[in-house]
Amino acid sequence: KAGVTQTPRYLIKTRGQQVTLSCSPISGHRSVSWYQQTPGQGLQFLFEYFSETQRNKGNFPGRFSGRQFSNSRSEMNVSTLELGDSALYLCASSKSTVYNEQFFGPGTRLTVL
Amino acid sequence: GNSVTQMEGPVTLSEEAFLTINCTYTATGYPSLFWYVQYPGEGLQLLLKATKADDKGSNKGFEATYRKETTSFHLEKGSVQVSDSAVYFCALANNAGNMLTFGGGTRLMVKP
Numbered sequence: 227k228a229g230v231t232q233t234p235r236y237l238i239k240t241r242g243q244q245v246t247l248s249c250s251p252i253s254g255h256r257s258v259s260w261y262q263q264t265p266g267q268g269l270q271f272l273f274e275y276f277s278e279t280q281r282n283k284g285n286f287p288g289r290f291s292g293r294q295f296s297n298s299r300s301e302m303n304v305s306t307l308e309l310g311d312s313a314l315y316l317c318a319s320s321k322s323t324v325y326n327e328q329f330f331g332p333g334t335r336l337t338v339l
Numbered sequence: 340g341n342s343v344t345q346m347e348g349p350v351t352l353s354e355e356a357f358l359t360i361n362c363t364y365t366a367t368g369y370p371s372l373f374w375y376v377q378y379p380g381e382g383l384q385l386l387l388k389a390t391k392a393d394d395k396g397s398n399k400g401f402e403a404t405y406r407k408e409t410t411s412f413h414l415e416k417g418s419v420q421v422s423d424s425a426v427y428f429c430a431l432a433n434n435a436g437n438m439l440t441f442g443g444g445t446r447l448m449v450k451p
Contacts (some may be wrong), residue, residue, distance in 0.1 A: 230382070259439075269428065269439075282437070284438070316383065329385075334380055
């Protein structure tokens with residue numbers, strides 16, 4: 227069974243640009259969550275999607291957005307990039323919204339110059 | 340709100356030494372508790388979990404007991420190996436969904 231895949235694995239952008247990251251969950255998983263990992267702030271929850279609906283949202287500015295498609299694949303978008311957005315962005319999938327084990331992808335390393 | 344505090348690292352041990360990584364939490368209600376491990380260049384892997392008070396989670400020789408009275412979930416292993424070198428994260432989830440609150444992580448380095 228394939229694991230959670232994230233593309234691209236590495237990305238370099240400049241300030242002011244926007245970026246889209248993609249996550250394909252494990253087959254049969256309908257919940258996708260996103261996390262940001264930085265040395266200073268650690269792991270922080272961004273949002274969770276289930277059946278194309280955002281169920282939970284973390285404390286991030288509106289520049290961070292996401293969506294989920296009918297096949298459960300998810301994308302997150304960051305507009306007007308800032309240097310502080312440089313981070314490892316992790317996606318996790320789960321079978322349902324009532325807590326189940328979350329399986330994490332390898333992450334996308336975003337560097338903003 | 341929810342929060343998780345774990346001991347700062349790095350923790351450096353010799354092979355076969357005993358490991359303890361402390362974790363305490365603050366949460367409303369009755370959260371589920373987890374330990375995740377992150378190896379270099381990889382995502383997070385669930386190591387063990389406990390969903391109610393006095394539960395003991397265990398996996399690969401690691402153990403942690405959900406202590407509601409002390410709001411703690413300390414990770415222990417009797418004999419560490421070099422291959423255990425990684426960053427360990429304590430986390431909690433309330434019963435409302437999949438949102439995880441993580442501690443700051445503890446880097447473990449095991450020397451041969």
